[in-house]
Amino acid sequence: MQIASATNGKNLEAKIAFHFGRAENYLIYDIKTKKFKVHQNPEFFGKEELPPDLLNRFGVNVVIAFSLGPKAFDKFKQYGIKLYKAIEKNILENIKAFERGELRQLEKQDIY
Numbered sequence: 001m002q003i004a005s006a007t008n009g010k011n012l013e014a015k016i017a018f019h020f021g022r023a024e025n026y027l028i029y030d031i032k033t034k035k036f037k038v039h040q041n042p043e044f045f046g047k048e049e050l051p052p053d054l055l056n057r058f059g060v061n062v063v064i065a066f067s068l069g070p071k072a073f074d075k076f077k078q079y080g081i082k083l084y085k086a087i088e089k090n091i092l093e094n095i096k097a098f099e100r101g102e103l104r105q106l107e108k109q110d111i112y
Contacts, residue, residue: 001031004060005091010038012092020065021051028058029095052076064094073111
């Protein structure tokens with residue numbers, strides 16, 4: 001399982017970016033291998049690929065975020081990627097909370 005979070009950092013101790021689409025990077029963590037990779041947000045750097053398309057291409061199953069825009073929310077739903085509400089901790093702590101079943105799914109009320 002691949003879990004992604006938006007961040008302006010480059011490691012598991014980094015904070016999750018408040019706005020998903022405006023983050024510099026996406027950190028993708030593999031639950032099985034316990035390894036991660038950081039990919040630049042193509043939209044942040046002026047490219048045309050949208051973040052949901054990028055994360056789908058990399059096989060992401062779950063996104064942990066504080067909020068998403070309506071287009072990203074709908075696109076993730078189309079891809080079958082599950083969305084969870086982040087907590088005020090670093091990426092690693094959010095992943096641990098997800099694994100313990102402590103994060104709730106993002107809903108329409110979380111979209112702006």
